Amino acid sequence: MTAELATIIDFIRFGASRFSAAGLTFGHSYDNAMDEATHLVLQTLHLPHDLSPAYGQARLTAAERSSVLELIERRVSERTPVAYLTGKAWFAGLEFLSDRRALVPRSPIAELILAGFSPWLDDREVIRALDLCTGSGCIGIAMASHNPDWLVDLVDISDEALALARENIAYQQVGDRVRALASDLFAGLEGQRYELIVSNPPYVTEQEFDALPAEYAHEPKLGLTAGADGLDIALRILLDAPQYLSDDGVLIVEVGESERALAELLPSVPFNWVEFDVGQMGVFVIDRADLIEHGESIRAAQRS
Known part of the structure; x- marks a missing residue:
């Protein structure tokens, strides 16, 4: 399922979908799945929170894909606040x-x-x-x-x-x-x-x-x-x-x-x-x- 994910936007959308489907609670800095997924992806990639949308189609490397997917799954399985995952x-x-x-x-x-x-x-x-x-x-x-x-x-x-x-x-x-x-x-x-x-x-x-x-x-x-x-x-x-x-x-x-x-x-x-x-x-x-x-x-x- 994740093999088709390639760009920054793909991973943000995927993370938001996983968070919503898992019924996570949002109350630690963000109040919705999309904002929380955006924070997780951009922080993991060491990118600024106000990154221009023009970079949304940038593709992730294999190592970056692995890091982002690991934190998305930890957010779902552990219910750990995203700020603690990204630091x-x-x-x-x-x-x-x-x-x-x-x-x-x-x-x-x-x-x-x-x-x-x-x-x-x-x-x-x-x-x-x-x-x-x-x-x-x-x-x-x-x-x-x-x-x-x-x-x-x-x-x-x-x-x-x-x-x-x-x-x-x-x-x-x-x-x-x-x-x-x-x-x-x-x-x-x-x-x-x-x-x-x-x-x-x-x-x-x-x-x-x-x-x-x-x-x-x-x-x-x-x-x-x-x-x-x-x-x-x-x-x-x-x-x-x-x-x-x-x-x-x-x-x-x-x-x-x-x-x-x-x-x-x-x-x-x-x-x-x-x-x-x-x-x-x-x-x-x-x-x-x-x-x-x-x-x-x-x-x-x-x-x-």
């Missing part, structure tokens, strides 16, 4: 190293970064920013890459994730402005202050985790789960963030499907839920002043 993922217009030490980069916060965090930062100057629960480092590194005047700290509790983040700092050549620090949330950041704190923390409930498709089993559980309601980490961030934000600082946190639970738990807190191109996706923005004003409600929610 690369795209986020906010940048290429990152990706492997099982951290979640595959895929946060909607990428859209905020590319938009300059408008309108939330339109009238604010950012000197220092923090990427809390950084994982691969993609959010913080992208913030630094798109904002050359910012100094950015990346923080995670996982030594393995931090090792990958440091590799990505070097890969994106931002080591003069970005550093990776080991810390359990804010515990190791005594005395640090930031104009902007951004976090994509774990927010999957234990029940949701047990029902996740097989692809997610390849990712570290530490980066996914956060208690019975998915809010264990988010509540800690809300409670402690004011100590590490500048006077007019801003906190941005992704809580995904736990958005409703958070809004119901803290109905008086003025969360600004971000509308993305594809709609609301569980990311809120809140000022330091509002966090302080509602500190007691947040503290009570954390104890409950």
Whole structure:
């Protein structure tokens, strides 16, 4: 069956067909079979993701055919996310190293970064920013890459994730402005202050985790789960963030499907839920002043 495949387009089409027929789950950087197959084929051939369609009819060598077909079959049989198979993922217009030490980069916060965090930062100057629960480092590194005047700290509790983040700092050549620090949330950041704190923390409930498709089993559980309601980490961030934000600082946190639970738990807190191109996706923005004003409600929610 595969003997008839010859060109780049042939292999992309074949991969997409195999992925669709196998009923794979798409949620790690791509949301459809065709885009995922395109990423797999072009990465395996060491070609740019924006390759001109004019090269689509280029024919693969025997060695290239073998490499591409092997990864297509592994994607189907192992349900391994394509970023882990190729070792690369795209986020906010940048290429990152990706492997099982951290979640595959895929946060909607990428859209905020590319938009300059408008309108939330339109009238604010950012000197220092923090990427809390950084994982691969993609959010913080992208913030630094798109904002050359910012100094950015990346923080995670996982030594393995931090090792990958440091590799990505070097890969994106931002080591003069970005550093990776080991810390359990804010515990190791005594005395640090930031104009902007951004976090994509774990927010999957234990029940949701047990029902996740097989692809997610390849990712570290530490980066996914956060208690019975998915809010264990988010509540800690809300409670402690004011100590590490500048006077007019801003906190941005992704809580995904736990958005409703958070809004119901803290109905008086003025969360600004971000509308993305594809709609609301569980990311809120809140000022330091509002966090302080509602500190007691947040503290009570954390104890409950």
